[in-house]
Amino acid sequence: MRIVQASKVANQPWKFVQENTVLNNPLVLVFANRFLLEQDEVIADIRAQFPYEHLVFGSTSGEIIQNQVHDGSIVVTAIEFEKSSFEIVTENILNFDKKAKPLGEALYNKIPKANLKHLFVISEGSMVNGSSLIDGLEKELTNSVSITGGMCGDDARFLKTLASYKENPKEGEVVLIGFYGETLEISFASFGGWIPFGPERKITRSKSNILFEIDDQPALDLYKNYLGDKASELPQASLLYPLNVTPEGKSEPVVRTILNIHDDNNSMLLAGDVPVNSRVQLMMASVDGIAAGAQRAAEIAMEQRNSPPQLALLVSCIGRKLVMNQRVEEEIEQVQEIIGKQTAITGFYSYGEMAPFHGQTACELHNQTMTLTLISE
Structure with a gap:
């Protein structure tokens, strides 16, 4: 070569x-x-x-x-x-x-x-x-x-x-x-090297890579509550707080970045699929x-x-x-x-x-x- x-x-x-x-x-x-x-x-x-x-x-x-x-x-x-x-x-x-x-x-x-x-x-x-x-x-x-x-x-x-x-x-x-x-x-x-934090929740409504509800609550509202003041910086702020997603029946979690948000229906567009009944947590990281x-x-x-x-x-x-x-x-x-x-x-x-x-x-x-x-x- x-x-x-x-x-x-x-x-x-x-x-x-x-x-x-x-x-x-x-x-x-x-x-x-x-x-x-x-x-x-x-x-x-x-x-x-x-x-x-x-x-x-x-x-x-x-x-x-x-x-x-x-x-x-x-x-x-x-x-x-x-x-x-x-x-x-x-x-x-x-x-x-x-x-x-x-x-x-x-x-x-x-x-x-x-x-x-x-x-x-x-x-x-x-x-x-x-x-x-x-x-x-x-x-x-x-x-x-x-x-x-x-x-x-x-x-x-x-x-x-x-x-x-x-x-x-x-x-x-x-x-x-x-x-x-x-x-x-x-x-x-x-x-990765990222660390999950906060309570583990369940995805209750999604379609392919669009996330609508977590624990029967609007996913975007819940996510904004976690971000606090940083919510105004979405979707860029979500790159610092991705989701740790473990699909039902799987032992290995995947990390999902939020690519965009839709305030009209309180949904989030993710980079990959987020199946219903997946367990989900927020993540954070240090250098x-x-x-x-x-x-x-x-x-x-x-x-x-x-x-x-x-x-x-x-x-x-x-x-x-x-x-x-x-x-x-x-x-x-x-x-x-x-x-x-x-x-x-x-x-x-x-x-x-x-x-x-x-x-x-x-x-x-x-x-x-x-x-x-x-x-x-």
């Missing part, structure tokens, strides 16, 4: 991490601020600097390269696989009446299956229900194939996100990357707790590896970034300390992270986690 990485802030020259050598048919991951991806001259600059076929774009809530976190920038990672291969397919949620499950099914049907080892998802983040997308992807999936990835971001604006493959970035796009090859070693993990969570994620991802990772794809949540503020790079540094400085690191801050729970194969949508995908060949 040969890797070339570079970053660029608007109107500044490109900064390369490795020597800028010509690669053979690489996978090129471009993570950037949404405003930059909307500018034709920026896209032309990226294409001129990386004149390759397989460019994948995704908008972010912060860009990760090596042990640094950037804002308002472009980070590019070009990966030449020497012993393995990749395939990329896309679909657009606007062609599926905004229904994510049939979109996921269509994506999985399009991807070649022979020798498929792993799937990595870069999804539109403001219209797609991540839980439903995973359900669609996994409908016909075999246990030998794992899924990780993330939902694109738009800083803390939650207005729109962009993604694409080959084409210029656009709204509604979901990109699926398949990795193939016997020599590939791919490991992954997801961990040290989040950094420790990132370290734990890296430890889990490294546990069963036979060889050091050459590439680390990091997807961390916008809520973690807001809590850590000026100390946000500490969680990336914790990861790098565990996986090793020889590993090329890239990724983005997201509206949702995708990975199985530790020791399981079925993928889950997470919020407020650090999710790693470690790759070597």
